[in-house]
Amino acid sequence: MTQPTSNQQIIFDNVSKFYGDVLGVNRVNLSIAPGITSLVGPNGSGKTTLMNLMTGLVRPTQGGVSVCGLTADDPEKFFKMVGYCSQFDSFPKGITGYELVNNTLLLHGMDGKKAHELAIEALQRVNLLDAAHRKVAGYSKGMRQRVRLAQSIAHRPTVLILDEPLNGLDPMARAESIALFQSIGKQGLHVVISSHILHEVDKISDRVVLLSSGYVVAEGAIHSVRTEVKEHPMQIMVRCNNPSLLASRVFALDHAVEAKIHADGKGILVRTCDIEKFYLLLNKIVVSGEVELEAVAPADDDVNSIYQYLIGSDGGSI
Amino acid sequence: MATAEWHKWWTQFVVIAKMEYRKNVFTKRGLWIYFLAFAPVFIIGAHGLESPMGKRCSMGEDTRILAGIIMFFYVRLGIFFGCLGLFTWLFRGEVVQKSLHYYFLAPVRREVLVLGKYVAGVATAVTLFGAGVLLSYVLMYGHFGVAGQNFTFDGPGLMHLRNYLLITVLACIGYGSIFLALSLVVKNPIVPGTMVFLWEAISGVFPPIIQKLSITFYLKGLAPVELPSEGILALFTVVAEPVPLWLALPGFGLVVCAMLAFACWRIHSLEISYSAE
Numbered sequence: 001m002t003q004p005t006s007n008q009q010i011i012f013d014n015v016s017k018f019y020g021d022v023l024g025v026n027r028v029n030l031s032i033a034p035g036i037t038s039l040v041g042p043n044g045s046g047k048t049t050l051m052n053l054m055t056g057l058v059r060p061t062q063g064g065v066s067v068c069g070l071t072a073d074d075p076e077k078f079f080k081m082v083g084y085c086s087q088f089d090s091f092p093k094g095i096t097g098y099e100l101v102n103n104t105l106l107l108h109g110m111d112g113k114k115a116h117e118l119a120i121e122a123l124q125r126v127n128l129l130d131a132a133h134r135k136v137a138g139y140s141k142g143m144r145q146r147v148r149l150a151q152s153i154a155h156r157p158t159v160l161i162l163d164e165p166l167n168g169l170d171p172m173a174r175a176e177s178i179a180l181f182q183s184i185g186k187q188g189l190h191v192v193i194s195s196h197i198l199h200e201v202d203k204i205s206d207r208v209v210l211l212s213s214g215y216v217v218a219e220g221a222i223h224s225v226r227t228e229v230k231e232h233p234m235q236i237m238v239r240c241n242n243p244s245l246l247a248s249r250v251f252a253l254d255h256a257v258e259a260k261i262h263a264d265g266k267g268i269l270v271r272t273c274d275i276e277k278f279y280l281l282l283n284k285i286v287v288s289g290e291v292e293l294e295a296v297a298p299a300d301d302d303v304n305s306i307y308q309y310l311i312g313s314d315g316g317s318i
Numbered sequence: 319m320a321t322a323e324w325h326k327w328w329t330q331f332v333v334i335a336k337m338e339y340r341k342n343v344f345t346k347r348g349l350w351i352y353f354l355a356f357a358p359v360f361i362i363g364a365h366g367l368e369s370p371m372g373k374r375c376s377m378g379e380d381t382r383i384l385a386g387i388i389m390f391f392y393v394r395l396g397i398f399f400g401c402l403g404l405f406t407w408l409f410r411g412e413v414v415q416k417s418l419h420y421y422f423l424a425p426v427r428r429e430v431l432v433l434g435k436y437v438a439g440v441a442t443a444v445t446l447f448g449a450g451v452l453l454s455y456v457l458m459y460g461h462f463g464v465a466g467q468n469f470t471f472d473g474p475g476l477m478h479l480r481n482y483l484l485i486t487v488l489a490c491i492g493y494g495s496i497f498l499a500l501s502l503v504v505k506n507p508i509v510p511g512t513m514v515f516l517w518e519a520i521s522g523v524f525p526p527i528i529q530k531l532s533i534t535f536y537l538k539g540l541a542p543v544e545l546p547s548e549g550i551l552a553l554f555t556v557v558a559e560p561v562p563l564w565l566a567l568p569g570f571g572l573v574v575c576a577m578l579a580f581a582c583w584r585i586h587s588l589e590i591s592y593s594a595e
Contacts, residue, residue: 019591057419057590076326079425086423090416090591092341100420106333107424109326151420 007031007069010054010159010190015063017049024049028063030209030219032192036185038201039194040303041211042311047194050211051163054192055084067159068190076102080108083157085148087164091136097123097147098132101154107156122154123147141168149177159190166197177288178204202303204262209222212311226301233257233271235299237276241292243268249285253277269299330426334434335441342404342442351403351477355450358387362454366461377462377467377469381478384458385543388451388482391543395530397447397489404443405497407509409588426454429582436578443490444468447574451486451560456477485537488570492533495577536570539563 010032017024026044039047052058053065065071070078073315091100101122123129126146131139133310145168150193153160162181166174174197182204185191195201201208206223210217218225226234239262240246246268247259257275262268272278287292300309342348362384369375412418421431459466459475470474500510521532529535540563 052590057422059587061590066520075422076425076427082423084423086419088416088419092417092420093415101331103337104424105418107330107421107426109329109425191528206381 010192011065012050012053012066013064013066013077015053015060015065017053017058018061019040020253024058025053025211025214028216030189030216032209033207034188034190035206036181036191036193036204038205038208038303039192039211040043040198040201040208041217041306044213045211046214047211048163049214050209051084051086051161051192051194054161055082057084057086080155081157081234082159082161083152084161085163087167089141089144091144093137095136096133097128097136097139097143097150100136100147100153104151105154110242118154118156119150122150125153125180126150127173128147138223142170142173145169146173146177149180153180153184157189160184160192161190162193163195163245168293174200193260198304198307205303208303208306211308217310218306222303222306223298223301224300225306227275229306229309230273232300232305233273234275234278234301235305236270236272237299238282238296239267239294240292241266241294246270246282246291248253248283250278253281266294327427327430330419331437334421334426334431335438338408338435338438339441341481342438343445347407348404348442351400351446354400356445356453357396358391359450359453359457362387362457366457370461371463377459377465380458380462381543384478384482386455386543386546387454388485389538389541389545391445392451392579393485393489393534394452394518397443397486398493398518399511400447401443401493401495402507402511403488405436405494406441406501406511408439408498408501409585410501410505413592418588419590422534422590428585428588432498432578432582432585436494436581439498440487440490440494443494444487445488447490448483451481452481453501455482474542481540481542485540488540489533491574492536492570495581496533497573499577499581499584502588503582530569531573533570533573535555536566539566 002222010030012028012030015028016026022117028046028050035293039050041047041289049058054067056075056078063286065080067078070081089162095103098119101119102115105118106112110118120132122127123132126149128143128146128150131143136144139147145165149162149165156279160181165177165181169177178200180193181193185204193201194206202222207219207221207223209219218228220228243261243265247261250256250259250268250270250272253272255277256270256272258269258271260269270278282293282296286293365375371452409418413422422428441463455478459469466475470479496514497507497511500507500514504510518534521529521535
């Protein structure tokens, strides 16, 4: 696979941002390749600051940020490429959902007809066409979230930055939004998402950036980040017909830490410090026909577990 | 290529100016500016009712009163404070309402944004104060009947009206540029606004070279009726040679351009940090 060049990546080069004496983010070095990347961290960890830095809404105190080779200092090219759905839940007074999206497209220099077409398309994509001509001030929180999303995707950006895009959405709208992000991610475009809803982030992300107190704690593909967390043994859930045998064979190895047989007697949870050796063992056992496998899956190879291990609190409650 | 760029900037400028004009004109927050613009109209209207066909007043006296209303009320107070409210709110209002990021996230040069908002502000101020001045004129001479018509169409009336409207437009352009630039430097415009107000009021006592740094200096020369200084200030007033129009307009334009250039430079350092407001 070819490595993405700097013109395809979002690059943070030793970026620090201070708001007076308050630290926003400190010495961030990141190269984000196309695909879906999640920014994860507790409140105040610097997720929104990173997104605002990417889009030039705030300037770095030190260092530089570029998105696919461009910076927000050249807004005409930059914002043709970038769409940002911010967390600011505020709108120009008296504006309707359609006007919000349409005005943004007119600001792109589009003629009225094209702006109208794209505005309708975007509102349709977020399922808000019926309420398009109502005032945004009368929208529910979920509708406001969706109109912001429509506004950020209307010009068909190649880099989509989404700050808590699932906040306030009902389960149906959440599923639709996730499908939308996935379809954009599959086109090889950039989608950068910050979210508190870790299990949903986990489902859609190609990679994750973990932040805590303004510092990047870990970054990379979820699996590789998990593998790097050596102090917490990996957990693997195995569903099979003979978990007792598997447990006895696992304990014969020095890297196994724990093996817990499921209450129904048809599965086992293994904690091991060397996942590769465990899989080798499992292969041998299966090939020998001693055990019939039903399913094998990592049990803590997800954002929530990584978050717990590296940042310390329960991701589900942030 | 360059033509395409200019076309795009022009399109964006027009979009911004239209949106902002609508926002400025149709807002409850701006009702007090309507009051400033039309308060003299009601007073002059009442004066006309009290003195039908000019029975209890003279046209010469009313001409001086109208000149006083334009030069002292409109230029020094109405347009000054109207523009203070209007132009300082162009960006600060967006920050207070947390909606400036919509503009900052659009592919628009910030200079185009500044100029679009500025022109919308000028158009709003000219609409309101221009209408106020026009109605004041109509009511002031309307109650003289035929004599008022003769003054307007056969006498110097139309020239007076043209100059009053020119003064109004220039005052809106001048004050607007100053207050727009100030709003990008300070959060609260009251203190600098007061300083500019005092400066405009007392600049007449300074040597002519310093007087040239005030907006009213250029506008005084355009007044069709001379109004001598009265009261204690008259003792200290330094009468400066009126600047000829061919020099006054470029000088005025230079001040406005300098203010707008400063605003365009300043907007680049503006960050979106609503929580800090």
